[in-house]
Structures are given as C-alpha cells and as structure tokens.
Amino acid sequence: MNMTKNVKMKKDMQAYWESLPEVQSVLKEKVTADPWRLTYHQMPVTGWLNDPNGAVQFNGTYHLYHQYVPETPNGGATHWGHKTSKDMVHFEEETIFLSPDQLFDEDGVYSGSAFVHDDKIHFFYTGNVKHEGDHDYTYSGREQNTIHVVSPDGFTVESREVVIAHADYPAGYTDHIRDPKVFEHEGVYYMILGARTRNNLGHILLYRSDDLYEWSYQGVFSAGNEDQGFMWECPDYFELDETGILLFSPQGLLPEKHAYHNPHTVGYLTGQINWDDFKFEVSEETTGEGQAWPAFRELDRGFDFYAPQTFEDECGRRILWAWMGIGDTEPEYSNPTVARGWQHAMALPRQLTLENGRLLQRPLPEYQCLRHNIKTHRLSEIDESTLKGEVYELILEFDETPSSFELTLRQDTQLTYQDGLLTLKHGESGFGRRKRMIPLADLSQLQIFSDTSSLEIFINDGEYVMTSRVYPKQDQQLIHVKGDAQGQITYWDLKL
Numbered sequence: 001m002n003m004t005k006n007v008k009m010k011k012d013m014q015a016y017w018e019s020l021p022e023v024q025s026v027l028k029e030k031v032t033a034d035p036w037r038l039t040y041h042q043m044p045v046t047g048w049l050n051d052p053n054g055a056v057q058f059n060g061t062y063h064l065y066h067q068y069v070p071e072t073p074n075g076g077a078t079h080w081g082h083k084t085s086k087d088m089v090h091f092e093e094e095t096i097f098l099s100p101d102q103l104f105d106e107d108g109v110y111s112g113s114a115f116v117h118d119d120k121i122h123f124f125y126t127g128n129v130k131h132e133g134d135h136d137y138t139y140s141g142r143e144q145n146t147i148h149v150v151s152p153d154g155f156t157v158e159s160r161e162v163v164i165a166h167a168d169y170p171a172g173y174t175d176h177i178r179d180p181k182v183f184e185h186e187g188v189y190y191m192i193l194g195a196r197t198r199n200n201l202g203h204i205l206l207y208r209s210d211d212l213y214e215w216s217y218q219g220v221f222s223a224g225n226e227d228q229g230f231m232w233e234c235p236d237y238f239e240l241d242e243t244g245i246l247l248f249s250p251q252g253l254l255p256e257k258h259a260y261h262n263p264h265t266v267g268y269l270t271g272q273i274n275w276d277d278f279k280f281e282v283s284e285e286t287t288g289e290g291q292a293w294p295a296f297r298e299l300d301r302g303f304d305f306y307a308p309q310t311f312e313d314e315c316g317r318r319i320l321w322a323w324m325g326i327g328d329t330e331p332e333y334s335n336p337t338v339a340r341g342w343q344h345a346m347a348l349p350r351q352l353t354l355e356n357g358r359l360l361q362r363p364l365p366e367y368q369c370l371r372h373n374i375k376t377h378r379l380s381e382i383d384e385s386t387l388k389g390e391v392y393e394l395i396l397e398f399d400e401t402p403s404s405f406e407l408t409l410r411q412d413t414q415l416t417y418q419d420g421l422l423t424l425k426h427g428e429s430g431f432g433r434r435k436r437m438i439p440l441a442d443l444s445q446l447q448i449f450s451d452t453s454s455l456e457i458f459i460n461d462g463e464y465v466m467t468s469r470v471y472p473k474q475d476q477q478l479i480h481v482k483g484d485a486q487g488q489i490t491y492w493d494l495k496l
C-alpha cells in the first residue's frame, strides 16, 4: 500500500471522532481531579489549547474560538474549539466549530479571525498541511492556505473554501505565512498575514478585496530587520482615537536588558497606514524599552502571554483575548498540568485604550461581579495572618512610590519594588519560571488576579501587565507585605 495513503488514514475523521470519547474520558478523569484547574479562566475541556481565534460579539453573544487539541495535552493538529458568553465572564462550552478534516487544512485549522458583514460572520483562518517526505516544514513541505468560512450564526458553516492557496503567495517567503486578520477601510476589505522570509525576517503581508471572496496581493505592510525576530505571527490592526495600532507576536527577539526574555513575545507599533502604497508607517514616537527596536512596545512582561487578538464589541470597546501560554519555553519552564490531562488557558480579557500614545490594558469591569467578602486595610497593618487566599483579586494603592516594597503570594511568588525596578520572582511553584523585571520610575497601583494556577498583575492602572502560570502546592495561601510602602490594600474572594 502507498505510504502517503497510510498516513492519510490517520486523518480519517470518522475513526478520530469514534475514538475521541474514550480518549477524552481517560483525560477527563485526571482533569476533574486536578486542583490546578482554573476557576474563572477559559481552559480546554481536555487536552491542549493555544491561541484565541475568531473573537467576536454577534447579535449580543460573545464567541470565543480557540486552537484546541482535545485528545492530548501536548498539541497536534488543531481544531477550533468554541465557547460562548453573554457577559464575557460566564461561558458555555459549544461543539467544536472547525476540525482539520479537509485536504486544505488536514494538519491543523490554524489561527484566524472573524469579520461581521451583512449579518453573517466571515471567518478567515490558516489551513495547515504537512506533506510527507524529507522536509524541515519551514523551507519546504508545508502549505498554509488562507480559508474563508461563512456562518449565519457562529455555529453552522454555510461555506468553507480556499481564498488564497499557498502556491499563490508572493516569492521570497518560507512556508510560514499565516493568521489572517481582516479589517475594512472606506468600503474595501483588507487582510493582513504574518510571514517569515527565506532569510528569516518577520513580515506582514497585505491583501485587498471588494467582496471578501476575491483577494489580491498589495505588498508588504510592515517589515522587520534582523534584530526584530525571525517570524511575525498573529498580526492585528485596529485604530483607537484615529491612531493605527499594529499588534503582532514576533518570534525569537533576543533579550535586551529587561525586555524580551521569553522565547517569543507580543507587542505593537503605533502609526498610520499610507493608503498610496499600502504600508504601515510607524510613528516617530518611541514607546518601547529595547534599544534595537525603540518603537516596539511589549504588551506583557510576565512568562505566559502570546498570540493575542482583539475585536470591537457591540458597545464599541476594543477587547483583547490572549493565550496564557507561549510555545518553545521548555526546557526553561513548563506546565505540570500535562500529567493531569490538559495544558494552557486564556488570560482574562482586557480592554484596550490609548493614552499618551501608549496602550493601556485593564481587566474587563464585568469581572467585578466575581468579587465577594471585601477586606480593606492600610498596608502598614498587614501581618502574615491578616489576609489569606488562593482565588482572589487584590488592589494596592500606594500613597506615593515606595522606596522598597515586597509582596509575597501563594507558595513562593514575590513581587518586589526597589531602586526603580519591579521584579516578579517565582520559586519552585514557577516550574522553571524565575524572574522578570520592569524598570518603573513610579509605582502607584497594583491590581492582582490570582486563580488556582495563574497570576495576572496589572501595574499602574494598566500601564504594564505581568501574566504568569504558577503551580503552588495546595493550601498555600500566604499574602504578605514588607517594606516601607504606605497605602491601602483591598482584597476580594473571587467566585464564579
């Protein structure tokens, strides 16, 4: 029998669907018993989750799709899992929306986005295909087709077809061209795609269309140099207060002082589109920290945050969803939930605003409905027995920037501020996550969301965020403050 056929047999979706319930029930047993399962974050039912996809609010319902491999916590050929919500806090698990069951996406329904037009949702995603043979799957052996799906309701698929076949991408690129995001300008539709050139630079390509079905290539929307990563994933373009924001996930930025310490990162450039040559022109303003790329500003300074995408909801807010995880972190750091049948989650959705040329990120106010049992103290009154908890929100408001401050949380996480540096440090519970730092002249406020195995730390009312998975042993409830900080601390239990 022909080998290729043999491999294709593996993609026989009937056999896949028949075996899935049993495979999932084995995983579910472990998942159900896991105290590290999060309480108010979105997770895979079983197996693996990565990027958010197709985020949209449609006729009042929020839809969140995501990269999903239900049969294993180690990832593989991804589906689009699907969750819906009326309030962005309480979610329903829906049937898997798209599976890798077509010849144009048989090795993964990769990431993509949603665009609402004429009361239908138009989804665009990357169909990943790996050909048999001696390939490295970067320079050869892979197809990444751009697929268009039309849905009347977010649940059913009316049509699903290739709109840009891999073979039709421009020359000079590796096989990595993916993650379509569509926006409209003056009645014309534009699509951006992340790309890796054959000499390993990150690019964003631009296509245009008059009808969402026929797309033509316009050129390179934005291009990186050798200091700016080897591939730009998950591009997103939107405007806030008439400023253009180009958000993307560059892979492989080299660490520079306190910036770019994760294998891949996320950040944005501000500027404007030049509609004469279809290029994104970066504003002169330098908002970032790195010398090599001063215009690029990182979005999160913790350990676990990647591949975000934004959408505008029906009340006009720009909301960002991100994967609370990153690829390629091993061997430095890992997630012990793999042994418990699942891996990764979504970070809390954030509302974006632009202030003084910089994006501020704040947790959605909807999450305040989880607050219970408020406790308020002066920071100076706190001793080790004052506050305790695992699943909570904390707000610290400083009277003035402290000269030294140390907050110990959970099992062995410390947040310190000293000599103008904010440092997040994990001990054993970080499973290899050690230290991340932010130079910060002023520290006025911290808002911390702790879940069973995650921490999200919003700094100075959304100026910076540090997101991290942590895996404390059970009943590690310490909340302790040291140093000369003056101010107030407010604590709430969070319950879904």
Ligand code: FRU
Binding pocket: 050, 051, 067, 078, 110, 111, 112, 126, 178, 179, 233, 234, 306, 307, 327
């Ligand atoms: C980002 C990413 C995307 C791709 C998807 C595959 O995490 O690599 O570029 O579409 O994940 O799961």
